[in-house]
Amino acid sequence: MGISKYRIKSRWWPDGKYLITDEHNLQVCEAIRARFSFSSKTTVYDSMGEPVFVIKRKVLALNSIYTIYNIDDSPVYRISKSAFSLRTRLYVEALYNRDAFLVQGDLWGMEYGFYRYNKAFAMVSKKMWTFSGEYGLAVDDKEDEILIMSVVITIDLINRRKSS
16 A cells, blocks of 8 residues: 655636646646636546536535535535634534545644544645645545545635635
């Protein structure tokens, strides 16, 4: 079992795009935020340009609630931030028989890991002092890396809403 390493680079101006490359700098996938969309939708595309997942934010909610959908519009994970809490907490809810996991670490500083059965299967680390925002991501080879990238992008979207 090996570990694959990726770089996620976010660029909010002018196009609201995330570009994900592997350790050889080859594009693995990209995510593009819909412009002028009332539903606040971000689509994740694979390396061939085919849509894989769609991330949607619930618009009229007190807290940030995002759902990751398969391209056939079936929900996969719901990610939400607590609205009324002294400590900010992030909840990841597995939907429709997906493997549940826990995200632990400094979510707002973007230094965290994905854990299942107390074992890390993915780690995220943000490069500090970058204007566009870059993250390192290490994922076990047996995991669905594009789905994990979608969760990382969703956490970044929640962070951006928190800081705005």
